[in-house]
Amino acid sequence: MPIPPALLTPDLSALTDGIYPQPLRQTLAGQTSQFITSTPPALASPQPQASPVPVVEKAKRLAAWTAVDRHVLPEHKVIGIGSGSTVPFVVERIVSQGKAVNKDRVFIPTGFQSKELIVNAKLLLGDVDQYPVIDVTIDGADEVDHDLNAIKGGGACHLREKVLAEAADTFVIVADYRKNSEVLGTNWTQGVPIEVAPFAYAKVLQNLHLIGSPKATLRMAKAKAGPVVSDNGNFIIDAPFPREMMQDPYTLLTRIKMLTGVVEVGLFCHMAKAAYFGNEDGSVLIKWHDGKTEHVDSSASPKLSQNDEISATNG
Numbered sequence: 001m002p003i004p005p006a007l008l009t010p011d012l013s014a015l016t017d018g019i020y021p022q023p024l025r026q027t028l029a030g031q032t033s034q035f036i037t038s039t040p041p042a043l044a045s046p047q048p049q050a051s052p053v054p055v056v057e058k059a060k061r062l063a064a065w066t067a068v069d070r071h072v073l074p075e076h077k078v079i080g081i082g083s084g085s086t087v088p089f090v091v092e093r094i095v096s097q098g099k100a101v102n103k104d105r106v107f108i109p110t111g112f113q114s115k116e117l118i119v120n121a122k123l124l125l126g127d128v129d130q131y132p133v134i135d136v137t138i139d140g141a142d143e144v145d146h147d148l149n150a151i152k153g154g155g156a157c158h159l160r161e162k163v164l165a166e167a168a169d170t171f172v173i174v175a176d177y178r179k180n181s182e183v184l185g186t187n188w189t190q191g192v193p194i195e196v197a198p199f200a201y202a203k204v205l206q207n208l209h210l211i212g213s214p215k216a217t218l219r220m221a222k223a224k225a226g227p228v229v230s231d232n233g234n235f236i237i238d239a240p241f242p243r244e245m246m247q248d249p250y251t252l253l254t255r256i257k258m259l260t261g262v263v264e265v266g267l268f269c270h271m272a273k274a275a276y277f278g279n280e281d282g283s284v285l286i287k288w289h290d291g292k293t294e295h296v297d298s299s300a301s302p303k304l305s306q307n308d309e310i311s312a313t314n315g
């Protein structure tokens with residue numbers, strides 16, 4: 001199986017002087033994962049060659065940095081951190097705001113991956129049961145429509161993600177240009193992620209087939225025999241629906257949620273205040289909840305020069 005390219009690692013050197021409590025346990029730093037950024041292990045010489053960052057990764061980073069610059073302000077003390085491959089860039093930008101501002105903040109994860117990101121960045125970790133009111137949550141998405149409705153759950157994290165989105169005064173989505181759609185299901189064709197109680201999965205599947213998703217299937221794990229199990233111990237079903245049903249995601253959400261055995265649906269309707277899309281040309285498109293759009297051209301968007309190259313440490 002090809003090893004995915006390493007994601008860029010935040011420069012944490014400024015945060016290691018003892019202001020932050022040391023982790024109580026060893027984390028997964030150094031392991032290769034699609035989602036976890038960590039300091040790579042020391043490599044024997046010769047040093048690996050730098051290779052250009054793929055355009056999509058730059059776009060994710062631009063979206064994440066721009067959103068952090070605008071929404072994670074010094075007065076914000078409780079911050080929700082979403083899941084996925086765009087979110088490491090959110091943490092990277094927050095770390096770059098400096099230890100003075102970060103020492104009074106607590107960060108709430110949406111799952112195992114974001115918990116590792118927070119701990120590895122030596123930021124203070126909290127949980128939503130301690131902090132049910134969050135100043136701002138920033139998260140990725142699998143697809144976002146013209147009304148800022150989103151499909152989420154490609155990484156099976158949407159239950160906790162929805163709780164943190166709801167708990168937040170401000171919920172902001174960050175993504176690359178591929179996620180920007182008119183209608184959900186256009187680019188993200190594998191279906192709406194649905195978290196279900198394991199013992200009820202067959203019944204939920206049957207009911208999903210009946211309400212309009214004949215191809216709904218249980219999500220199977222890639223490097224394990226059997227189904228994907230969420231951070232909450234549940235199964236995930238992916239349910240593709242026809243375009244006419246995806247055009248009204250709120251109605252679809254309520255229908256799916258009514259099925260007994262469903263824990264949460266990866267349709268986020270009327271939740272986001274703004275969605276930031278990094279573009280291939282270095283610009284950022286911002287879609288606001290009131291229908292307005294804003295275009296930050298490449299000359300005004302955050303500069304990526306310092307990290308334009310990525311070490312091919314996994315190569």
Ligand SMILES: O=C[C@H](O)[C@H](O)[C@H](O)COP(=O)(O)O
Pocket residue numbers: 082083084085086087139140141142151152153154155156157158161
């Ligand atoms: O369960 C996973 C989440 O909903 C992610 O936020 C979503 O899949 C987007 O991930 P990425 O930023 O990797 O596209």
